[in-house]
Amino acid sequence: MNRKQRDAKQEQLKAFKNSNESQSLSTDQGTKLPNTSESLTAGERGPTLMEDFHFREKMTHFDHERIPERVVHARGFGVHGVFKPYESLSSLTSASFLQDPNVETPVFVRFSTVVGSRGSADTVRDVRGFATKFFTEDGNFDLVGNNMPVFFIQDAIKFPDVVHAIKPEPDNEIPQASAAHDTFWDWVVHNQESAHMIMWLLSDRGIPRSFRMMEGFGVHSFRLVNQQGQAHFVKFHWKPLLGVHSLTWDEAQKIAGKNPDFHRQDLWDAINNGEYPEFELGIQVIEEGQEHQFDFDILDPTKIWPEEQVPVQKVGKMTLNRNQDNFFAETEQAAFHIGNIVPGIDFTNDPLLQGRLFSYLDTQLLRLGGPNFHEIPINRPITPVHNNQRDGFHRMTINQGKVAYSPNGIAHNNPQPVSKEQQGFEHYEEKVEGKKVRKRSASFNDHFSQATLFYNSLSEHEKRHLFKAFHFEVGNVKDPAIKQHVVEMFNHVSHELAKKIADGVGVKAPQPLNEEMTQQKSNALSQAQTVFTPKTRKIAILLAEGFKSEDVKSFMSMMEQQGVHVEIVNRNLGQVKSMNQEPIQVNQNYSTTYPVLYDGLFIPGGAQHIQELLKHHEGKSFVKEMFTHAKTIGVSQEAVDLLTQVLPSSIQNISPKSSSEVFNDHGILSTWSDDLTRFNELFIQALSQHR
Numbered sequence: 151m152n153r154k155q156r157d158a159k160q161e162q163l164k165a166f167k168n169s170n171e172s173q174s175l176s177t178d179q180g181t182k183l184p185n186t187s188e189s190l191t192a193g194e195r196g197p198t199l200m201e202d203f204h205f206r207e208k209m210t211h212f213d214h215e216r217i218p219e220r221v222v223h224a225r226g227f228g229v230h231g232v233f234k235p236y237e238s239l240s241s242l243t244s245a246s247f248l249q250d251p252n253v254e255t256p257v258f259v260r261f262s263t264v265v266g267s268r269g270s271a272d273t274v275r276d277v278r279g280f281a282t283k284f285f286t287e288d289g290n291f292d293l294v295g296n297n298m299p300v301f302f303i304q305d306a307i308k309f310p311d312v313v314h315a316i317k318p319e320p321d322n323e324i325p326q327a328s329a330a331h332d333t334f335w336d337w338v339v340h341n342q343e344s345a346h347m348i349m350w351l352l353s354d355r356g357i358p359r360s361f362r363m364m365e366g367f368g369v370h371s372f373r374l375v376n377q378q379g380q381a382h383f384v385k386f387h388w389k390p391l392l393g394v395h396s397l398t399w400d401e402a403q404k405i406a407g408k409n410p411d412f413h414r415q416d417l418w419d420a421i422n423n424g425e426y427p428e429f430e431l432g433i434q435v436i437e438e439g440q441e442h443q444f445d446f447d448i449l450d451p452t453k454i455w456p457e458e459q460v461p462v463q464k465v466g467k468m469t470l471n472r473n474q475d476n477f478f479a480e481t482e483q484a485a486f487h488i489g490n491i492v493p494g495i496d497f498t499n500d501p502l503l504q505g506r507l508f509s510y511l512d513t514q515l516l517r518l519g520g521p522n523f524h525e526i527p528i529n530r531p532i533t534p535v536h537n538n539q540r541d542g543f544h545r546m547t548i549n550q551g552k553v554a555y556s557p558n559g560i561a562h563n564n565p566q567p568v569s570k571e572q573q574g575f576e577h578y579e580e581k582v583e584g585k586k587v588r589k590r591s592a593s594f595n596d597h598f599s600q601a602t603l604f605y606n607s608l609s610e611h612e613k614r615h616l617f618k619a620f621h622f623e624v625g626n627v628k629d630p631a632i633k634q635h636v637v638e639m640f641n642h643v644s645h646e647l648a649k650k651i652a653d654g655v656g657v658k659a660p661q662p663l664n665e666e667m668t669q670q671k672s673n674a675l676s677q678a679q680t681v682f683t684p685k686t687r688k689i690a691i692l693l694a695e696g697f698k699s700e701d702v703k704s705f706m707s708m709m710e711q712q713g714v715h716v717e718i719v720n721r722n723l724g725q726v727k728s729m730n731q732e733p734i735q736v737n738q739n740y741s742t743t744y745p746v747l748y749d750g751l752f753i754p755g756g757a758q759h760i761q762e763l764l765k766h767h768e769g770k771s772f773v774k775e776m777f778t779h780a781k782t783i784g785v786s787q788e789a790v791d792l793l794t795q796v797l798p799s800s801i802q803n804i805s806p807k808s809s810s811e812v813f814n815d816h817g818i819l820s821t822w823s824d825d826l827t828r829f830n831e832l833f834i835q836a837l838s839q840h841r
């Protein structure tokens with residue numbers, strides 16, 4: 151196989167894999183062992199002996215199993231994949247992985263939440279990390295981004311402050327994985343540059359439906375530099391092919407209890423099912439000479455480049471196609487660093503980016519115990535590594551020869567410095583001058599216009615979710631003065647929003663400000679404008695003894711065709727029989743699953759089965775809960791009766807027995823027809839609308 155076809159990273163990892171299949175038990179020194187369940191004791195009922203080397207080795211290793219969790223982004227989940235450009239980007243960049251549409255570059259992506267500890271729940275309201283390591287032919291390139299395109303602060307020196315404020319409060323370590331507390335909002339009102347990011351965090355973007363259904367952003371302005379040394383400013387985007395979708399807050403909170411691993415499970419299952427998540431790489435490009443032509447500073451990380459002003463060009467696709475073998479070895483030991491850069495890409499003077507360049511290397515030294523973490527298999531580049539860095543804890547490489555300095559004569563000055571033509575990284579020669587100051591540029595001073603732009607761009611239902619999010623987050627603040635300050639701060643974003651917040655959290659409504667606010671909108675900011683598809687959605691089929699098997703078969707076959715997953719839910723596990731005694735395997739009972747874990751519900755006909763479902767509180771509440779979260783609900787024949795009994799009478803448009811039509815009331819589909827063809831089609835349509 152040539153370089154283009156083989157996955158060099160997977161080949162490299164193979165050398166480190168270890169399987170116990172058909173192997174004998176041994177100590178870490180390779181001595182075979184007959185017993186690992188009894189300690190060596192003096193007599194059967196006597197004390198354990200110091201001599202028990204196996205006991206001591208086993209216990210010592212166990213005692214040292216944990217490493218410090220990441221100070222932020224502690225909870226994450228990694229997957230492997232590949233990236234391919236659509237065409238050569240050589241006019242913009244010399245980066246090797248962006249030159250040839252036939253070359254696949256291996257990647258490792260770690261998705262994460264930011265605030266919670268390693269064991270916190272997946273569906274909390276938070277920013278999601280989206281970190282991609284490209285194993286390119288010119289070394290590793292790490293794009294360490296988030297699912298939101300802006301950040302809380304403009305200067306990295308404030309990062310410890312914002313993180314201390316948002317993490318659990320230090321006296322009692324409450325609350326876990328949540329921004330809904332006094333210290334965070336006290337920080338917000340004293341750092342008004344956070345207004346734009348808060349809008350994103352409290353919007354539906356803060357509670358994604360899946361890692362597969364969220365965007366990624368590099369946030370900062372970077373530079374692309376071509377072979378001729380010409381540079382362009384660039385912002386990086388990841389656009390999911392499944393569209394951008396979210397949970398509702400009530401759902402997210404319930405899922406956090408019912409399945410705290412909801413997002414990692416979803417990703418793991420999708421990849422195991424061969425439904426590989428795909429993300430297109432987008433770039434926004436600004437010419438060097440146009441840097442000052444915008445009403446925001448392009449170096450300010452609290453600003454987007456509105457897509458209407460600077461369109462996103464899709465330049466390639468990443469496919470996540472392989473689950474990791476070992477969470478600790480891969481996800482936990484992965485070390486990302488925005489300073490892992492390759493020729494053809496360079497930094498800018500964004501003060502947040504500049505500070506990050508220090509923090510990532512520094513933090514790995516503590517977390518991974520020394521300077522050799524680049525030798526951990528998941529972090530190794532697929533290109534050779536040669537330099538005079540030596541020794542340190544857990545050094546794997548056996549460097550040969552006497553020489554560990556440069557320049558040298560004894561080893562003919564090897565390893566040899568290379569020229570740019572030999573793919574050496576050379577920093578873009580940006581002209582810089584100025585006085586040494588601790589001062590932010592006045593061009594970073596507008597903290598509210600883009601927050602208003604974001605607000606204006608939301609659909610009505612997205613705005614309602616945003617109001618509720620403020621009611622929850624700020625409602626949990628104890629100090630009334632902080633709440634009042636929040637209202638005053640967001641009055642600069644939108645008077646309507648500030649009034650809503652004030653109403654919900656019980657403080658004084660603000661006076662309208664004499665400020666001109668933008669009326670502009672950007673479609674790209676609303677999730678209502680995203681891609682809609684039923685693919686990979688998950689449906690519960692609720693059954694009891696005596697259901698109509700034809701309905702279930704017809705429904706299931708349609709779902710399978712459309713790439714939708716179904717699970718049979720019954721009171722008990724095992725099998726459940728149809729009215730003509732055909733058995734079907736049950737996947738979940740009412741204790742092992744819960745309605746919020748599904749995107750939709752189907753209940754087939756069958757008089758006996760419906761009577762049975764109506765007898766039990768769990769069946770009825772399953773339907774009600776699905777309804778509360780506006781999920782797609784489909785009922786055929788006698789199940790229509792169940793719906794009219796269980797749901798509020800405000801649901802008008804339900805199929806009468808006299809009609810064989812399919813009725814659709816806001817995604818609630820009902821029919822008395824024997825033939826479900828049309829019903830199934832409409833169910834798929836409703837499901838792809840997400841809610």
Ligand code: HDD
Nearest residue numbers: 220222223260279280281295296306309369505509510513
């Ligand atoms: Fe950071 C981790 C993303 C600002 C300091 N960051 C971390 C991770 C992501 C981001 C996705 C997890 C990487 C992984 O999966 O292992 N961080 C961002 C983005 C930022 C940002 C998109 C703003 C644009 N971060 C930021 C600043 C600082 C840090 C300003 C400090 C100056 N971030 C860190 C860190 C972490 C980290 C302390 C913790 C664990 C790690 O690096 O490896 O260095």
